[in-house]
Amino acid sequence: MKAGKTYYSCSECGYRTAKWMGKCPTCGAWNTFTEEVAEPEPKAGAPAHALFSSGDNHAVAYDKLEMPTYMRSKTGLGELDRVLGGGLVHGSVVLLSGEPGIGKSTLLMQVSDVLCRSRKVLYVSGEESGGQLKLRAERLGVKGSNLYILTETNLDRVMREVDAIQPEVLIVDSIQTLYSDRLTSAPGSITQVRENALALINRAKGDGISVLLVGHVNKEGGIAGPKVLEHMVDAVLYFEGERQQAYRIIRAIKNRFGSTNEIGVFEMEEHGLREVENPSELLLSGRPHGISGNCAVCTLEGTRPLIAEVQALVTQAPQPAPRRNSNGIDYNRMCLILAVLEKRLGLRFSANDVYLNVIGGLRLDEPATDLAVALALISSLTDRVVPDELIALGELGLSGELRAISGLENRVREAMRLGFTRAVVPARNLEKRKLDLPIELLPVKSIYEALRVLRKTDVPEKMESDE
Ligand code: TYD
Ligand code: MG
Numbered sequence: 001m002k003a004g005k006t007y008y009s010c011s012e013c014g015y016r017t018a019k020w021m022g023k024c025p026t027c028g029a030w031n032t033f034t035e036e037v038a039e040p041e042p043k044a045g046a047p048a049h050a051l052f053s054s055g056d057n058h059a060v061a062y063d064k065l066e067m068p069t070y071m072r073s074k075t076g077l078g079e080l081d082r083v084l085g086g087g088l089v090h091g092s093v094v095l096l097s098g099e100p101g102i103g104k105s106t107l108l109m110q111v112s113d114v115l116c117r118s119r120k121v122l123y124v125s126g127e128e129s130g131g132q133l134k135l136r137a138e139r140l141g142v143k144g145s146n147l148y149i150l151t152e153t154n155l156d157r158v159m160r161e162v163d164a165i166q167p168e169v170l171i172v173d174s175i176q177t178l179y180s181d182r183l184t185s186a187p188g189s190i191t192q193v194r195e196n197a198l199a200l201i202n203r204a205k206g207d208g209i210s211v212l213l214v215g216h217v218n219k220e221g222g223i224a225g226p227k228v229l230e231h232m233v234d235a236v237l238y239f240e241g242e243r244q245q246a247y248r249i250i251r252a253i254k255n256r257f258g259s260t261n262e263i264g265v266f267e268m269e270e271h272g273l274r275e276v277e278n279p280s281e282l283l284l285s286g287r288p289h290g291i292s293g294n295c296a297v298c299t300l301e302g303t304r305p306l307i308a309e310v311q312a313l314v315t316q317a318p319q320p321a322p323r324r325n326s327n328g329i330d331y332n333r334m335c336l337i338l339a340v341l342e343k344r345l346g347l348r349f350s351a352n353d354v355y356l357n358v359i360g361g362l363r364l365d366e367p368a369t370d371l372a373v374a375l376a377l378i379s380s381l382t383d384r385v386v387p388d389e390l391i392a393l394g395e396l397g398l399s400g401e402l403r404a405i406s407g408l409e410n411r412v413r414e415a416m417r418l419g420f421t422r423a424v425v426p427a428r429n430l431e432k433r434k435l436d437l438p439i440e441l442l443p444v445k446s447i448y449e450a451l452r453v454l455r456k457t458d459v460p461e462k463m464e465s466d467e
Contacts, residue, residue, distance in 0.1 A: 011190055012227055022295050036191050037184040070257055073169075073210070076114025079265055079275040080107070083237060083250050085258015088115070089170070091208040092257060093201050095175075095230065097215040097223045098239030101143045103248055103268055104214050106149065106155060107239070108171050109137055110272050111212070115169050116147040119210075122167035126177030140272040153187065155180040155196050159203065167209060170448035172200065174214035176224055180438070194232075195224035201232055230254060242361035247282055248273065249362075251301075261302025280307035280418055283360040289388050293380030296391045296420065297372030298411035305407070305414035307391070309359040310369070312376035328358030330365060337374050337396060338372040344400035344447065347381060367395035368405035371424065374447055375454070387422070390416040394426040400447045404428040409435055424450050 009016045011034060013027040023030050072087030088094070090110075098104050105127070112121045121144075125133055128149050138143070145339045150161050155178050162170060170176065178196045181188035197213065204211040213233065218224040223236070230236050234256040241248035250264040265279040276282050284307055288294060293312045297326070298305050310329070317323065326334045334356055338349045356373065358364055364373075373395035379386045384391070393411055395403040407413075409428045415423055416439045428441035435441060444450045 005038045075111045083264045089257045092234040093211045094231045094235045113142040119168035121169040124169045171212045190226045245361045263301040295372040295376040295386045310376040311357045312380040313355040314380040324351040326356040370396035390422040391420045392424045402426040
């Protein structure tokens with residue numbers, strides 16, 4: 001393409017076209033085309049993407065390959081270190097993404113304060129003025145003697161400061177605000193983000209600098225800019241949570257230096273983010289007691305069990321088309337559970353509006369939470385309470401059967417630790433291995449059986465006739 005000519009490129013797959021299109025013919029994504037300006041062909045020389053090879057490169061016999069040893073620095077926040085796989089790896093590039101106002105800059109300022117005690121840190125902000133940064137840092141109690149602040153959006157000037165200061169940790173808040181004069185596309189465009197990130201990554205790999213990049217999110221919640229950005233960096237972290245709620249979760253979507261299963265939990269306080277070592281307690285605080293429509297569940301985030309409370313509100317629908325609303329549980333999963341309950345138990349959800357919520361703003365995205373969702377729904381519909389000290393675990397099949405789930409013991413132990421005394425669990429889980437725990441386990445094969453077991457304590461008469 002001739003330099004200076006405008007074209008449109010798909011942010012999902014990179015497909016280029018001369019005219020705008022609603023749907024990408026290659027990957028099928030909608031509304032992903034953005035206008036770009038063709039850049040001059042790069043001059044001959046070392047390819048920019050040669051991250052690992054330098055000069056003379058040859059294949060190595062597998063048994064001669066050495067296990068890598070990564071140098072890591074602790075960030076001062078154990079929860080963040082856990083997600084990173086044990087600390088920030090020297091020379092690695094980490095992309096931190098999340099909604100505006102979630103606390104990305106706060107987190108990075110706190111981390112800078114700790115890292116600068118052992119390594120030289122350069123914090124580049126293209127979003128705030130020096131004064132604003134100082135205000136936040138004061139609020140966080142930052143001392144930072146080896147911490148340098150640069151408010152700049154021009155990549156070349158950033159690189160010049162990197163040359164002058166020679167930092168060991170470089171923080172860029174955010175990659176979307178950086179622009180390079182050598183590119184004609186607008187700041188924040190796909191080309192700018194991709195090329196500037198590449199320049200920073202090459203620099204980091206060359207000099208062994210750890211780079212933390214802040215990435216904005218787009219309307220759909222993904223990282224704004226090219227999809228390749230996620231492939232280029234070593235780790236992608238998502239900072240999530242409800243802005244109105246105090247607690248925040250950091251999740252690794254990708255991590256070349258650790259597992260992607262771990263999450264870190266924080267609480268936003270007056271003086272910055274505080275780690276939460278006992279998230280279940282936080283999630284259960286303020287939990288209503290003795291009210292219908294609630295059921296406790298334990299979800300596994302990686303290896304970490306978290307107790308959450310599912311809330312359902314089922315009310316008579318004023319309109320022929322009933323409303324369905326779900327917060328924290330996949331909408332389609334909710335519809336599926338409702339369909340199973342309607343078909344298998346004959347419960348009339350179709351005449352009712354249904355609202356689902358997970359207390360604390362947690363997202364439950366594993367099927368092991370199906371039974372708790374089902375029980376919360378039935379409890380609200382029939383206005384009978386699921387006992388407070390009971391926790392429900394299990395995946396619901398289309399015939400109403402309860403499927404085995406992973407990590408049962410881990411979940412039940414967490415429930416016990418928080419004072420639950422009874423657990424409804426899939427019978428299939430206990431077929432292979434019995435659990436010998438000081439808690440009343442109620443193994444069930446299906447949703448019917450779960451209701452039968454519950455009926456002994458607190459199940460509505462209506463359900464009995466429904467069965
Ligand atoms: P910020 O880190 O600027 O978010 P992001 O960089 O992701 O856009 O801060 C987010 C919010 O956190 C802001 O609305 C104010 C609040 N906050 C606190 O509650 N306590 C604090 O100590 C700080 C610094 C911010
Ligand atoms: Mg910010």
